[in-house]
Amino acid sequence: MNSIVLAFDDLFSDFSRPAVLWQLLVLLLVIGLWFPLKGVLRLEVKFWPLERQFPWLGLVKPLANETLLWLLLILASRGLDALTGVAGLALFLARFYGICLLSRVLIVVLYQHLPLELVRRADLRVLRPLLTIGGLLSIFAQLSDLSLLMQAPLFSLGGQVISFGDLMLLLFGTYFLAAGTALPALALAWITRRLFNLEGPAYRATALLIRYMIVGLGLVYILAQVGVNPTLVAAVGGGLSVGLGFGLKEVFSNFISGLWLLLEGAVRPGDVLLLESVNGEDPCEVLELGMRATTLWRDRDNVELVVPNQTFFTQSMSTYSGIRDRRRRGQVLIGAAYRHPPEQVIALLEATAQTIPRVLADPKPKGLLLRYDDSAITYAIRYWIENPMDGVGVASEVGIAVWNAFEQAAIEIPFPQRVVHLDSEHQGLGSD
């Protein structure tokens, strides 16, 4: 711990050096100058002369003020260097700011070519933390002895001394392994797909397996770098086995279930499943198949449902997007009075369903007489739709259209009627 104090005190001492102060003062002055300047120039909103010829300029336009600041920082640092020969720190800070700026440009470019969500995640979870941590450590290394800080012992674990650097590697190394391996794994899976002509589900499973493999190997490497005692790892592994037998059983089971589902292709992102709920069965779209659970989207109330993978593994599930196709068959039940000929009603129902845009023309809508009920004959109009998630909406449209068609054709939709006959003889006897 003393070494950490020494490293930070050294850092603090360095900030009291006149030559360091000068460099920072110049940078602060530049920032002070930049504020009014960006207000005057208004580069982000003004029309740029070459914007029409080079449309890509519009993409980087939101970074105009930051680019201006970077240019000012570089100019000032170079000027200081020319005047005094002491501007290494200022140049470093200006260059680091330039790297950050470049990363923004890279993200803007990637947004144009890759899926938005993928780039956003890579940016937020990997690039920004990486630049932040890297930047802080680099600034520290410029001013103080980073190796001293990294080697500073923190605590002892099973006879093994854990240094500040070990802790950093354990924390950030594992974080970046978990967060930053998605893209490389995807790239490797893409190569594998090209090599072995993999199908969609197998491709996704391969990507996930490659990712798990990278994470696993990375963890082993980190532990080896930290120098964790193998006996300790064995002891922890033993404890984990017991844990798997009790508390972690479900976690492990969900993990394996997820892998199996991916390999099998039974549940894939984009699939529509029927999930039982209090309102009956709701169609839900699979958004993501995770390590422990699957995320589903229910459009009825825009809810994301997190369902443990094990559920899909052990229970039967209805899907609209399985092997055959994604089409869904819907139906609307309706009653018509007994006096209307069934052929007329069925023809009207089929014709009406065909007027609904989201109802498929092929296969044709089919009208059926289902049964003779107490007050009415019950008919069904059955039709096919393309998107299984549209079931409720299309049913509503068909229902409204049928009501209007019946109204126009003077077909009665009877409400339940009950005729009560009073027996007058029994009534008279009774009164005696």
Next chain:
Amino acid sequence: MVLAILTRVMWFRRGWIALLLPGLLSACGASVPSGMDGFGQTISLLVEEENLAAPLNRIASREMMKEQIIEFERYHPGTQVQLEVVRSDGLGQALQYRASRGLEPDLLLLVGNDLLPLKSKGYIKPVRLSEQERLNFRPEGLLQLQNHGEQLGLPLFLYPRLACYNKQLMPEPPKTQADLIRLGQQGHAIGLDSSFPGLQWLYSGFGGNLFPPQGERFNSGALLDFLSWLRLANLQPDITFVTNGTELSQGLGDGHFQWVSCSTRWLPSLRKALGSRLGLSLLPGGPKEAAQPILHLRTWAFGAQSSNHQHQLARQLVLFNSNVVQQRNMALKLGTVLPVNPAIALPLKAYPILGLIDEAVRSSRRLNLAQERQFQALEAPAQTLIDQVISGGRPPEWAAPKLEALIKAAQPGVQR
């Protein structure tokens, strides 16, 4: 969580705030008043290490320095010394890198005393000492490190040159250079440092002086005699010239040589290798004079980019290391160096090696900073000529006038 907060706060449209962070820290750092305990009490010390020093000698030097730092921190609570060691060939680069960032070390501990280039590059600044503080140093040592009245450095130790030999194989060391040739002829393996600085003791034996006092003529005859002796020595199969000290030190340690010219810096490793068989003596004198090797100093220099507070702390560390108690303890502990504090009375009878080193220091030649610079400038071209003579490529008569011309050209004040 912290990562997420940091990421959000520092990213990106407010990225300039991150640039302000060092500024705020520096404001805090600059406001540390002199003598205040707590943060900002760390000074950095850069220790130069010889390129080819034997590991044991290196360790001995490092350990000694670490112990001194611990002692200093004990008596100066709150103050901390950040120690960094750099090899001689990497010193210039390390200083240039740090100076370009304004992070020059507060204190340098150098192997030699070639301070003028460091001053001209703006790496070091002079130090002012009170009369009382000056008493910690031998006056000649202070004078040696002055330039135009400015004290550019302060000595820590004196490292004279000696003769080291294997007592078991050579009971009696040579007293003169002629003895040295004779021993070589008799089959005793002699090792000599062929570097220009390492041969100066031989040159002085012939009455030669690279830097003659004002008004004195340059001794041309001594130069020819010296070069002729080198040629003669190399004709002896058992006299070997080597290009670096490490070879000599290792050669004596593993029995390859029986006698070598050595520096007191090598003594820890030689003691370990030879034990009681290690013999030490003054270097053999020449036909005209006793050997007068150039005296080497371990020198402190003060970084030019320190704050006043850091400079004062660096001064305190140097003065602490030069006080009577510390210098005496170090000298007795190492047993291979002579302290620079004149007030120390060393038990020379109990420590005969220190007595010998003391004698060697008194017979050594001191170069002031200007002479040291001229000597360094002369070294490379002079070495070429000397190598040609030693190797037999050119006769001494050819090389002597050329070497003389070089020496005179390097010293504007020398009478021609």
